[in-house]
Amino acid sequence: MKFSICNLGCKVNAYESESVASLLEHKGWQRVPFEEEADAALIFTCAVTNTAASKSRKMMHRIRRNYPDAIVAMVGCYAQIDDGMLEDAQIVVGSSHKKSLPDYLDEYLENRKPIRVLDDLRDTPFETLSADGFDSRARAYLKIQDGCNQFCTYCVIPYVRGRERSMAPDLAVKEAKRIAKDYREIVLTGIHTGRYGREHGVSLSELIERILDETPELARIRISSIEITEIDDKLIELMKSSGRIARHLHIPLQAGSDEILSAMGRPYSTQEYYDKIEHIRDELGDVSISCDLITGFPGESDELFDKGMEFVRKCRFSFLHVFPYSPRANTPAAVMKNQIDPRVKKARTNTAMRISSELADEYRSQWTGRIAYVITEETEDGYTKGYTSEYIPVKISGELPHGILAKVRLDRCADQVMYGEVIENETD
Numbered sequence: 001m002k003f004s005i006c007n008l009g010c011k012v013n014a015y016e017s018e019s020v021a022s023l024l025e026h027k028g029w030q031r032v033p034f035e036e037e038a039d040a041a042l043i044f045t046c047a048v049t050n051t052a053a054s055k056s057r058k059m060m061h062r063i064r065r066n067y068p069d070a071i072v073a074m075v076g077c078y079a080q081i082d083d084g085m086l087e088d089a090q091i092v093v094g095s096s097h098k099k100s101l102p103d104y105l106d107e108y109l110e111n112r113k114p115i116r117v118l119d120d121l122r123d124t125p126f127e128t129l130s131a132d133g134f135d136s137r138a139r140a141y142l143k144i145q146d147g148c149n150q151f152c153t154y155c156v157i158p159y160v161r162g163r164e165r166s167m168a169p170d171l172a173v174k175e176a177k178r179i180a181k182d183y184r185e186i187v188l189t190g191i192h193t194g195r196y197g198r199e200h201g202v203s204l205s206e207l208i209e210r211i212l213d214e215t216p217e218l219a220r221i222r223i224s225s226i227e228i229t230e231i232d233d234k235l236i237e238l239m240k241s242s243g244r245i246a247r248h249l250h251i252p253l254q255a256g257s258d259e260i261l262s263a264m265g266r267p268y269s270t271q272e273y274y275d276k277i278e279h280i281r282d283e284l285g286d287v288s289i290s291c292d293l294i295t296g297f298p299g300e301s302d303e304l305f306d307k308g309m310e311f312v313r314k315c316r317f318s319f320l321h322v323f324p325y326s327p328r329a330n331t332p333a334a335v336m337k338n339q340i341d342p343r344v345k346k347a348r349t350n351t352a353m354r355i356s357s358e359l360a361d362e363y364r365s366q367w368t369g370r371i372a373y374v375i376t377e378e379t380e381d382g383y384t385k386g387y388t389s390e391y392i393p394v395k396i397s398g399e400l401p402h403g404i405l406a407k408v409r410l411d412r413c414a415d416q417v418m419y420g421e422v423i424e425n426e427t428d
């Protein structure tokens with residue numbers, strides 16, 4: 001039997017889809033590219049924006065149109081919304097029981113009855129999934145946390161992912177050891193990663209410390225993203241003392257004015273955010289700090305937008321992930337007054353992205369002539385691609401083996417990529 005998988009969401013979704021793929025392959029299913037005909041097509045959906053939700057539906061209809069006999073399984077966040085738009089799917093599994101997808105496929109093959117598994121997610125335990133591989137990448141994700149209790153006014157995630165919950169620390173360390181046999185870098189990921197371990201009485205920094213101690217062969221641990229309120233002194237101390245924690249913190253900001261931050265229900269002010277990142281820089285020097293930013297949130301006047309861009313420049317981010325505000329049904333912000341005209345939203349998104357590339361250029365050009373450590377990925381046109389600890393994309397002259405740690409002198413920056421020469425690498 002053949003299956004295909006399409007992941008439409010975040011790193012957590014990517015981890016879950018790879019884990020389910022591993023389970024199916026262990027059961028003898030053969031994986032084929034998503035475009036190809038398969039007996040079953042699994043679509044790991046996303047609900048974070050209207051665009052993501054409609055893209056999930058489009059993928060379902062595309063499979064239905066191209067391969068009418070294929071079983072379509074819609075999985076994850078958008079499936080969990082259950083808005084009645086997934087009638088074309090034989091199997092719908094929300095944000096729990098993903099591990100049982102191989103069984104649901106068997107069950108459907110047996111009795112051809114539609115399957116709907118949509119828990120209310122109030123007391124859902126952490127679902128431990130284990131991925132075997134992340135094909136082309138030199139880094140592997142490890143999902144250690146799920147759910148969110150914060151309920152920012154624009155966000156649908158707490159409604160579709162449920163309450164915060166974490167992988168047991170012993171299991172997380174065991175998984176990290178298993179992954180470290182094949183990968184040089186692990187990206188710890190979750191929906192609200194900084195809230196890791198509350199129910200286990202263990203913090204994220206304590207887990208990282210254990211993984212560092214128990215996986216000496218691992219070159220690098222990276223945190224996918226972490227809220228400003230959850231970066232504790234222990235984490236900063238660990239980043240200072242260990243060269244094996246990526247010197248990059250992706251810290252969602254979302255807005256650059258207190259008026260909009262409070263309308264979003266974000267738990268910090270611009271001053272608190274700024275003071276914290278300056279403290280991090282005092283301790284860690286030119287660490288890379290990037291952020292998420294939403295443009296066009298209800299009530300965002302031209303003045304507030306300009307004020308926000310001024311704040312973003314003041315923070316000297318290494319890059320921004322910019323998202324135009326997308327009203328999500330059943331979230332408080334969707335019914336707020338002063339919704340912003342889509343054309344204005346688009347213009348502001350373009351402005352913010354332009355500022356992002358200016359800031360990225362500024363940050364990356366600081367590295368010209370300096371030494372960095374790059375984990376190598378694929379080769380292209382005589383170069384080997386990879387990322388530094390600061391998450392700077394690099395092209396190294398020559399073709400190096402995949403997945404090794406290379407010491408590189410960074411010579412120049414072009415089109416937001418650093419070019420460099422290898423000084424030494426692990427195979428030398």
Ligand code: SF4
Pocket residue numbers: 148149150151152155156157158191192
């Ligand atoms: S912290 Fe806020 S933005 Fe992030 S997942 Fe939770 S509710 Fe959504």
